[in-house]
Amino acid sequence: MKIFDKLLLLISFILISSTINAQEVDRTKPPALPPPKSLKLPQLERFELSNGLKVILMEKHNVPLIQLNVIIKAGTIDDPQQKDGLANITLDMLDEGNAGKTSLQIADAIDFLGAKITTRANQHFSGIYLHTPVSKFDEALKIMGDIILKPDFPESELKRKKKEYLTTISQWHDQPTAIASIAFNKLLFGDNHPYGKPSIGNENSIKNFSTDDLKKFYSKYFKANNAFIIAVGDIKKNELKNKLEKIFGNWKKGEIKEIKISEPKQVENRIVYLIDKPNSAQSVIYIGRVGPKRLTEDYNSIIVMNTILGGSFTSRLNNNLREEHGYTYGAGSRFIFRPAAGSFLAYSSVQTEVTDKALIEFFKELNGIREPIPDEELNRAKNLVALSYPQNFQSVEEIALQIEELIEYNLPENFFNDYVKNMLSVKSDEVNTAAKKYIVPNEMIVVVVGDKSKIENGIKELNLGELKNLSVEDILGKVPVIEN
Amino acid sequence: MKKTALLIFFFSIMVSAQIKIPYERYVLPNGLNVILHEDHTTPTVSVNTWYHVGSGYEKPGRTGFAHLFEHLMFEGSKHVPEGDFDRLLEAAGGENNGSTTEDRTNYFEDVPSNALELALYLDSDRMGFLLDAMTPEKVDGQREVVKNERRQSYENRPYGLAWETIYKNLYPAGHPYSWPVIGSMEDLNSASYEDVVEFYKTYYVPNNASLVIAGDINPEETIKLVEKWYGNIPAGKPVPPQNPAAANLYEEKIVVLEDRVQLPRIYITWITPPKFAPGDAEMDILANILSGGKNSRLYQRLVYELQIAQDVSAFQNSNKLSSQFFIIATARAGHNLTEIKNVIQEEINKLKKEPPKERELQRAVNQIEASFLDNIEKVGGFNGKADLLNSYFYYAKNPDYANEDLARYKAISPDDIRSAVQTYLLDNARVILSIVPKGKTDLAVKPNAEEK
Numbered sequence: 001m002k003i004f005d006k007l008l009l010l011i012s013f014i015l016i017s018s019t020i021n022a023q024e025v026d027r028t029k030p031p032a033l034p035p036p037k038s039l040k041l042p043q044l045e046r047f048e049l050s051n052g053l054k055v056i057l058m059e060k061h062n063v064p065l066i067q068l069n070v071i072i073k074a075g076t077i078d079d080p081q082q083k084d085g086l087a088n089i090t091l092d093m094l095d096e097g098n099a100g101k102t103s104l105q106i107a108d109a110i111d112f113l114g115a116k117i118t119t120r121a122n123q124h125f126s127g128i129y130l131h132t133p134v135s136k137f138d139e140a141l142k143i144m145g146d147i148i149l150k151p152d153f154p155e156s157e158l159k160r161k162k163k164e165y166l167t168t169i170s171q172w173h174d175q176p177t178a179i180a181s182i183a184f185n186k187l188l189f190g191d192n193h194p195y196g197k198p199s200i201g202n203e204n205s206i207k208n209f210s211t212d213d214l215k216k217f218y219s220k221y222f223k224a225n226n227a228f229i230i231a232v233g234d235i236k237k238n239e240l241k242n243k244l245e246k247i248f249g250n251w252k253k254g255e256i257k258e259i260k261i262s263e264p265k266q267v268e269n270r271i272v273y274l275i276d277k278p279n280s281a282q283s284v285i286y287i288g289r290v291g292p293k294r295l296t297e298d299y300n301s302i303i304v305m306n307t308i309l310g311g312s313f314t315s316r317l318n319n320n321l322r323e324e325h326g327y328t329y330g331a332g333s334r335f336i337f338r339p340a341a342g343s344f345l346a347y348s349s350v351q352t353e354v355t356d357k358a359l360i361e362f363f364k365e366l367n368g369i370r371e372p373i374p375d376e377e378l379n380r381a382k383n384l385v386a387l388s389y390p391q392n393f394q395s396v397e398e399i400a401l402q403i404e405e406l407i408e409y410n411l412p413e414n415f416f417n418d419y420v421k422n423m424l425s426v427k428s429d430e431v432n433t434a435a436k437k438y439i440v441p442n443e444m445i446v447v448v449v450g451d452k453s454k455i456e457n458g459i460k461e462l463n464l465g466e467l468k469n470l471s472v473e474d475i476l477g478k479v480p481v482i483e484n
Numbered sequence: 485m486k487k488t489a490l491l492i493f494f495f496s497i498m499v500s501a502q503i504k505i506p507y508e509r510y511v512l513p514n515g516l517n518v519i520l521h522e523d524h525t526t527p528t529v530s531v532n533t534w535y536h537v538g539s540g541y542e543k544p545g546r547t548g549f550a551h552l553f554e555h556l557m558f559e560g561s562k563h564v565p566e567g568d569f570d571r572l573l574e575a576a577g578g579e580n581n582g583s584t585t586e587d588r589t590n591y592f593e594d595v596p597s598n599a600l601e602l603a604l605y606l607d608s609d610r611m612g613f614l615l616d617a618m619t620p621e622k623v624d625g626q627r628e629v630v631k632n633e634r635r636q637s638y639e640n641r642p643y644g645l646a647w648e649t650i651y652k653n654l655y656p657a658g659h660p661y662s663w664p665v666i667g668s669m670e671d672l673n674s675a676s677y678e679d680v681v682e683f684y685k686t687y688y689v690p691n692n693a694s695l696v697i698a699g700d701i702n703p704e705e706t707i708k709l710v711e712k713w714y715g716n717i718p719a720g721k722p723v724p725p726q727n728p729a730a731a732n733l734y735e736e737k738i739v740v741l742e743d744r745v746q747l748p749r750i751y752i753t754w755i756t757p758p759k760f761a762p763g764d765a766e767m768d769i770l771a772n773i774l775s776g777g778k779n780s781r782l783y784q785r786l787v788y789e790l791q792i793a794q795d796v797s798a799f800q801n802s803n804k805l806s807s808q809f810f811i812i813a814t815a816r817a818g819h820n821l822t823e824i825k826n827v828i829q830e831e832i833n834k835l836k837k838e839p840p841k842e843r844e845l846q847r848a849v850n851q852i853e854a855s856f857l858d859n860i861e862k863v864g865g866f867n868g869k870a871d872l873l874n875s876y877f878y879y880a881k882n883p884d885y886a887n888e889d890l891a892r893y894k895a896i897s898p899d900d901i902r903s904a905v906q907t908y909l910l911d912n913a914r915v916i917l918s919i920v921p922k923g924k925t926d927l928a929v930k931p932n933a934e935e936k
Contacts, residue, residue, distance in 0.1 A: 313574070
C-alpha cells in the first residue's frame with residue numbers, strides 16, 4: 001500500500017492505490033482480537049456545602065458542557081393517601097412560576113441561554129436536571145436555584161396542568177402498549193401498592209389537587225439534607241463548589257421521615273388477563289412476576305441471565321419470535337430494579353393471528369432458560385454486558401445517570417471500575433441458579449392487549465391458567481371528562 | 485430501523501465556540517470513501533457505513549426495498565453464516581443497528597476499540613459478499629419481520645397512517661418521496677427474489693458508499709485495516725442517477741382519515757427547500773419560533789393560553805431532493821380542528837406581515853447552537869459524530885461542514901424569516917390532513933374553513 005504525498009491533502013483527501021493482493025485476505029474466520037482496553041474513568045470528587053448538602057463531581061473536559069442533577073429523596077411512593085400523582089405534579093410545577101417570575105419568563109430565560117432544565121418525579125427519587133453549555137452555567141444555575149428553592153405554585157398554572165394530565169389519561173386509551181404497561185403493574189402489584197399505580201395519578205386525584213397540597217409536599221421533602229447534587233462536565237471542583245455555595249448554601253435542613261413500603265405479594269398461579277382492543281393489527285404481550293430488589297446478591301448473574309433470555313438482539317426470545325418465526329418486530333425481557341421489590345417482564349407485540357403461537361414460544365423460552373446454559377451463549381452474554389459498558393460513559397447526561405444509581409443505592413466506590421471484571425467472572429451455575437429462582441413460568445401473570453374476537457379461543461386452548469377478560473376501562477377507568 | 489430502539493433527540497443546548505471534528509479522508513481505488521476521526525475519551529470505536537440509497541431510489545410497485553435490505557444486511561454473508569453477524573459482535577461487546585430514510589441507509593457497529601477489525605471484517609463481508617449467502621427463504625423471513633414492523637409502527641399505532649397519507653398527497657405519483665420508506669404491504673408481498681438481487685447489485689457497491697470510523701483509533705493503522713478488508717471488493721457500475729419528477733404542489737389538499745383515537749389531530753405540510761439549500765436553515769429557525777418551548781408562538785397560543793390543544797410541534801424534515809415543513813397539533817376534547825387551524829393560520833399570517841422579534845430569533849439560534857455541542861459528545865449511535873461526518877459528507881459533499889452548518893443559522897435576520905414564510909408557507913400549496921375519531925368527521929378541517 002502506498003499513500004500519496006501529504007501535499008495531496010490540499011485536494012482534501014487522499015487517493016489510495018492498492019497493491020494488496022486479494023488472495024492475502026483470509027476471510028474464512030474472523031480476525032483475532034487483542035485484549036480489550038480497560039475503562040479509566042476520572043475519580044469521583046465528593047464535597048459538602050456549608051449546610052451539609054452533598055455534591056458528587058466527575059470532571060470531563062472534552063466538550064464544554066455541564067450536567068447538574070439535583071436529586072431529592074422523595075418520589076411517587078411518597079404520594080399521600082388519595083393523592084396519587086402528587087409528587088409528579090409538584091415536580092412538574094416547580095418551573096411554572098418562582099421568585100415572582102411567571103412560567104413564560106422562566107422558560108424564556110432558560111431557552112435563551114440554550115440551556116435545558118427538566119424536572120421529574122421517579123418512584124423513590126425525583127430530580128431537577130440542568131444541561132448547559134459551560135459558558136452559560138452561571139446564569140442557568142441561578143435560574144435552577146429559583147426553581148428548586150422558590151417555587152410559587154400559581155393557581156392558574158395548576159389548573160392548566162390538570163387539563164394536560166387528564167388529556168394524557170384519555171390518550172392512553174388509544175395506545176395498546178401504554179394499556180399493557182399500566183395493566184401489568186396494576187395487576188402485579190395491586191391498586192394499593194405504590195408500584196401498581198401510574199405516576200401521574202388518576203382522574204379523581206388529579207381533579208382534587210390544590211396548590212396547598214403541592215406546597216405541603218414541597219416543604220416536607222425539599223430540604224438540603226434530603227437532597228444531593230451530581231455534576232459532570234467541564235468544570236473544576238473549587239470553581240463548582242464556590243458557585244453552588246452561592247445558590248444552595250442557604251438551603252435549610254429539616255426532619256424527614258422515611259416511608260416504608262410494603263412487600264408486594266408474589267404471583268402464586270398463572271393467570272391470563274385478556275384486555276379487549278378490537279381491530280388491533282397486533283397483540284401486545286406482557287408476561288412477568290415480582291422480581292428482586294436492586295441490592296440482591298444475585299444482581300450480576302441476573303443481568304447476564306436476562307441478556308441470554310431477552311436482553312440482547314441475539315437473545316433467545318428475540319431470536320425465536322422474530323428471527324425464527326417472524327411473529328414480531330422484536331421480543332425481549334428485562335428486570336426492573338427498585339429499592340424494594342422489582343419486576344421481571346417478558347414482552348412483545350405480535351401479529352394478531354399468531355398470538356397463541358407466540359405465547360407457546362414465550363413459555364418455551366421461559367422454561368428453557370432454567371436449563372444449563374451452553375458456554376458459547378454464556379460467554380457471549382457476559383462479554384456483551386461487560387465490554388459494552390464503557391459506551392455508557394460518553395455523554396455528561398449518561399454519566400450523571402450512572403452516578404445517580406451509584407449514590408441512590410450506595411454502591412461501592414469502585415463499582416464502575418470493577419464492573420467489567422465482576423460481570424466477566426459470573427459463573428455458569430450462578431446464572432442457572434438465578435434463572436430457577438427468578439424465572440418461574442407457572443407463577444406469572446400474562447397480560448394480552450388485543451382483538452378478543454380473534455385471539456380468545458386460541459389462548460383458551462393453551463390452558464395456560466385461569467383466563468380473565470378485562471376491558472380497557474377496567475384498567476384505565478372511563479375516559480376523563482374535562483371541563484373547559 | 486433494524487431493531488426497536490428508543491431514539492432520543494435532545495434538542496437543547498448551545499454556545500459560542502468553533503465546532504471542530506478533525507478528520508482524514510481517503511478514497512480507495514474501488515471508489516469507497518473513508519473518513520477517520522480520533523477521539524480517545526472512552527475505549528470505543530464506531531464503524532458507520534452509509535449506502536447512498538434510500539427508498540427514493542426504488543420504483544413504484546417495488547417499494548420498501550432499501551429498508552428490507554437494511555434487515556437483510558444482518559442476515560449473513562458468504563463468510564459470515566446467518567446469525568453470526570450479531571453473535572460475533574455481541575461476543576466482543578459490540579452493538580449495532582441501521583436505519584433507512586428516503587435518501588440513504590446507514591449501518592453502524594459500536595465496539596470496544598480492540599474489536600475494530602472484527603467490525604471491519606463483518607461490515608466489509610456484507611459489502612462484498614452478501615449475495616453469496618442470500619436465499620429466497622431469508623428474504624421471506626425478513627419480509628415477515630418488516631411486515632410486523634409496519635404493523636407495530638404504523639397500523640397498530642394511533643395516528644400511525646398519517647405519514648404515508650401526507651407524502652402521497654404532497655408529491656405527485658411516481659415521485660421518489662411519494663411512497664413510504666417502509667413500503668406498502670402489497671409491494672412487500674410481491675417483491676421477487678430476483679428484484680431484491682438486482683437492487684443490491686445496483687446500489688450496494690463501494691463506489692456508492694462512505695465509511696466513517698470514529699473513536700479510539702490510530703488512523704495510520706486503521707486505514708491499513710480498511711484497505712485490507714475493503715480494498716479488494718470490486719467497484720460496481722456507476723450508479724444510475726435519480727431522475728425525480730418535478731415536485732410542485734399548486735393546490736391546498738384537504739384530506740381526512742378516521743382512526744381509533746380519542747382526539748383529533750391536524751397535520752399541515754408544505755414542500756420546502758432541500759437540506760443545506762438556501763431557505764432550509766430559515767425553516768429550522770421558524771420551527772423553533774412556532775413550537776420550541778413555552779414562549780413559541782403556537783405553543784403559547786394553542787396550549788398555554790387558549791388551552792384548546794394538548795400539543796403542537798413544527799419541524800423541518802430536511803431531505804436531499806426537497807424538504808417538508810410540518811405543523812402538527814392535537815385538539816383537546818370539545819374542540820375541533822378548524823378552530824386549531826384558524827389559530828395556526830393567524831400566526832402564519834402575522835409572520836408574513838411582520839418579522840419575528842430579534843429576541844425570538846436569537847433564542848432559536850442559541851438553542852440550535854447549543855445542540856451542536858451535544859452532537860459532538862458521542863462517537864457512535866444514530867446521532868454520534870460518526871453519523872454526523874457521514875451526513876455532512878453525503879448531503880454537503882464535505883465532512884468538515886459543522887461550522888458552515890452553524891454559520892447558516894447565525895447569518896439569518898428576522899426579515900429572512902418573514903420572507904421564508906411568505907415564500908414557502910403558501911395557503912394554496914399545502915396538504916392539510918385531519919385524523920379524527922371514527923365517525924367524527926365533523927371535527928375535521930373543511931375547505932376554506934377560515935372564511936366561515
